[in-house]
Amino acid sequence: MLDPRDRLLLFEALRPPLGFSFDRAVGTTFSLDPTALLAVPLAFAAFDVETEQRAPHDDSLALLEAVRRNARHVSLFCQAGRISVPARYRSLLTYLEGSVVEVTAPRDGYVFHPKVWLVRYAESGDEVAYRFLCLSRNLTFDRSWDTVLTLDGELTDRTNAFSVNHPLGDFIAALPGLAVREVPADTQRDVDLLQDEVRRVRFEPPDGFESASFLPMGLTGRKVWPFPQTSTRGLVISPFVSTGFLEDVPEARHGVTLVSRLESLEELDAGAFGRMRDCYFLSEAAEPEPVDAEPADQSGAQVEASGLSGLHAKLFVFDNRGQTTLWTGSANATTSAFDGNVEFLVELQGPRWFCGAERTLGSDEDGLKTLLEPYVPSKEPQGDSIQRHLDFLLDTCRTLVASLPLRLHVEASASGDNTWRMTMKRSGAHLAKPLPLSVTAHAWPITHAGRRSPCDLSAEIVAEFGELSLEAVTPFVAFSMTAELETGQKAEAVFVVNLPLDGEPAGRDSLVLREFLQRPGDLIALLLLLLADDEFGFMDAMTSSGDSEPAGPWHGFGSPGLFEALVKTLAREPNKLRTVKRLVNDLRKAEADIDAEAVARALDEPDAQPVATVALIPEGFDEIWQPVWASARALGVPDVEEASDV
Numbered sequence: 001m002l003d004p005r006d007r008l009l010l011f012e013a014l015r016p017p018l019g020f021s022f023d024r025a026v027g028t029t030f031s032l033d034p035t036a037l038l039a040v041p042l043a044f045a046a047f048d049v050e051t052e053q054r055a056p057h058d059d060s061l062a063l064l065e066a067v068r069r070n071a072r073h074v075s076l077f078c079q080a081g082r083i084s085v086p087a088r089y090r091s092l093l094t095y096l097e098g099s100v101v102e103v104t105a106p107r108d109g110y111v112f113h114p115k116v117w118l119v120r121y122a123e124s125g126d127e128v129a130y131r132f133l134c135l136s137r138n139l140t141f142d143r144s145w146d147t148v149l150t151l152d153g154e155l156t157d158r159t160n161a162f163s164v165n166h167p168l169g170d171f172i173a174a175l176p177g178l179a180v181r182e183v184p185a186d187t188q189r190d191v192d193l194l195q196d197e198v199r200r201v202r203f204e205p206p207d208g209f210e211s212a213s214f215l216p217m218g219l220t221g222r223k224v225w226p227f228p229q230t231s232t233r234g235l236v237i238s239p240f241v242s243t244g245f246l247e248d249v250p251e252a253r254h255g256v257t258l259v260s261r262l263e264s265l266e267e268l269d270a271g272a273f274g275r276m277r278d279c280y281f282l283s284e285a286a287e288p289e290p291v292d293a294e295p296a297d298q299s300g301a302q303v304e305a306s307g308l309s310g311l312h313a314k315l316f317v318f319d320n321r322g323q324t325t326l327w328t329g330s331a332n333a334t335t336s337a338f339d340g341n342v343e344f345l346v347e348l349q350g351p352r353w354f355c356g357a358e359r360t361l362g363s364d365e366d367g368l369k370t371l372l373e374p375y376v377p378s379k380e381p382q383g384d385s386i387q388r389h390l391d392f393l394l395d396t397c398r399t400l401v402a403s404l405p406l407r408l409h410v411e412a413s414a415s416g417d418n419t420w421r422m423t424m425k426r427s428g429a430h431l432a433k434p435l436p437l438s439v440t441a442h443a444w445p446i447t448h449a450g451r452r453s454p455c456d457l458s459a460e461i462v463a464e465f466g467e468l469s470l471e472a473v474t475p476f477v478a479f480s481m482t483a484e485l486e487t488g489q490k491a492e493a494v495f496v497v498n499l500p501l502d503g504e505p506a507g508r509d510s511l512v513l514r515e516f517l518q519r520p521g522d523l524i525a526l527l528l529l530l531l532a533d534d535e536f537g538f539m540d541a542m543t544s545s546g547d548s549e550p551a552g553p554w555h556g557f558g559s560p561g562l563f564e565a566l567v568k569t570l571a572r573e574p575n576k577l578r579t580v581k582r583l584v585n586d587l588r589k590a591e592a593d594i595d596a597e598a599v600a601r602a603l604d605e606p607d608a609q610p611v612a613t614v615a616l617i618p619e620g621f622d623e624i625w626q627p628v629w630a631s632a633r634a635l636g637v638p639d640v641e642e643a644s645d646v
Helices: 039-044 060-073 091-099 163-178 185-200 243-248 262-266 335-339 357-361 385-402 508-516 520-531 535-543 562-572 574-604 621-634
Strands: 020-029 074-079 100-103 116-123 128-135 143-145 148-155 201-203 211-217 233-237 256-260 276-282 309-311 315-320 323-329 343-351 372-374 406-412 420-426 439-445 461-468 476-484 490-498
Touching (some): 020 039, 020 060, 020 185, 039 060, 060 091, 060 508, 060 520, 074 091, 091 100, 091 185, 091 508, 100 163, 100 490, 116 185, 128 201, 128 343, 148 343, 163 185, 163 211, 185 201, 233 357, 243 335, 256 262, 262 276, 315 357, 385 439, 385 476, 439 461, 508 574, 520 562, 520 574, 562 574, 562 621, 574 621
Parallel strands (some): 020 074, 074 100, 233 256
Antiparallel strands (some): 020 116, 128 148, 148 201, 211 343, 233 315, 315 323, 323 343, 420 461, 439 476, 476 490
């Protein structure tokens, strides 16, 4: 039964199993809110202890360390043109720029629509655990009713693969081939490892089910139709539905129930419901309370609404006497979902009494059915055909623009005031199809909407953004595309594209560290978070005099102090000190970048005010750190490269 009271947050679903830590992950989504992506590396860290004093997941230092530690090995593939403009830009997105890979479906006119996560967790020994999530939810802040299926398994030492896992391994392996731009080397290495190992993972089906199998769709260009020709009872839950799908839906001796969104049902004519026993839509009482919208980013530019509320779950349930087969995942009840979209479903089998159509739907007193209202089909469709035309036009244009071979070229400004000129250029290829005359485009870096510039997509120089501070340099560029019909009716699509940066100035990541580490005590607090050996140690580090300066450079906040924490880590988990060494290397590099910035400004502008430098590593720190690190090296702890690999 789909019990509305049984809820799971993605944050909780990604949390490492007891005794394991995050190693790497590959995810997919149709649409993406970059701010929502920040929650993923945070979920992989053990920073979810809430106390009366504070909630660590809201603490800036905890967020900094979680993102720095995990972002490098988070790879997210999303539909090109479907990244939304964040209402507020966060500097931590700098660490996630290499994590976002835009892709398209192999067949023109179709989309990349799967929502899955494959996560690898490692134990201090050699044991490796995997978790696979199959969702109906995008990585956004949509306030909708969705489903999530979680499968856990352990990597076995067998040589031969489990044949049932090949479709999942093949799907992960195919992702880089769908990218519209070059895939980062780290992403390709992680994909190679996960697609290879997952074939030897023994996944356990969810409690109550007898088997689970994987069904990726849209990679081969062939139509996929997994449903039986006939059944005894059926249930289809989908926010979007098409006439073609309903005409092909399997016949059921006792009928098929359809649950969808009211607006989707109203776009169908009465004849489309011929095989349906009954239809329902989500009651207004089940809709989430509206929240204050953020219609503009911090610079005043309008941004696209984050999207959906209401029903967004996708579920197909067909009974055959005492057995039931159930499919859940990303595919809607539409022709395009099974004819050419890239989708992912998991097929589950189990007894009808446990997961059958009636059991899944629930009753008028309990379960999903308590949130539903019956729908009576209308004779004439009630959808807005003009709006559908505009939406189709803009969807085509956004995919076209997001797939162009565009690059950002950055160079120091001739003015010598430590600013940078950023230009968007097209690298050789022309538009495969020109934009319709009724569509205009503008672009701007998401860090600075005030640099909004008209786009000439037929020219080599597509847009110029003028002079930007180092903080405003970013590969994330927002596009606004406006379509206007002769009747005067308009529509706008706003989206973000993650473009390659040529001539990227050094020190961008150093700015993030400088922003978060304003006082000597901030570094000590961050180190205590990093060295915490369990959630209780983390809680102690977070709640011990966090707002006061440390009593001495080797004591830190509260108890245990920094020196004690370093020595305890040396004795128990000396390899963990490599993460401290990486952080120290990063801070040394950041200080060098800050010094270089100050020197450059002094040479260019002798009378200018000096840059306010920040000592990121407090005086006296090396007195306790160097002996500890020397002891770790003597114990055989491998060194780390001088430049951070985060």
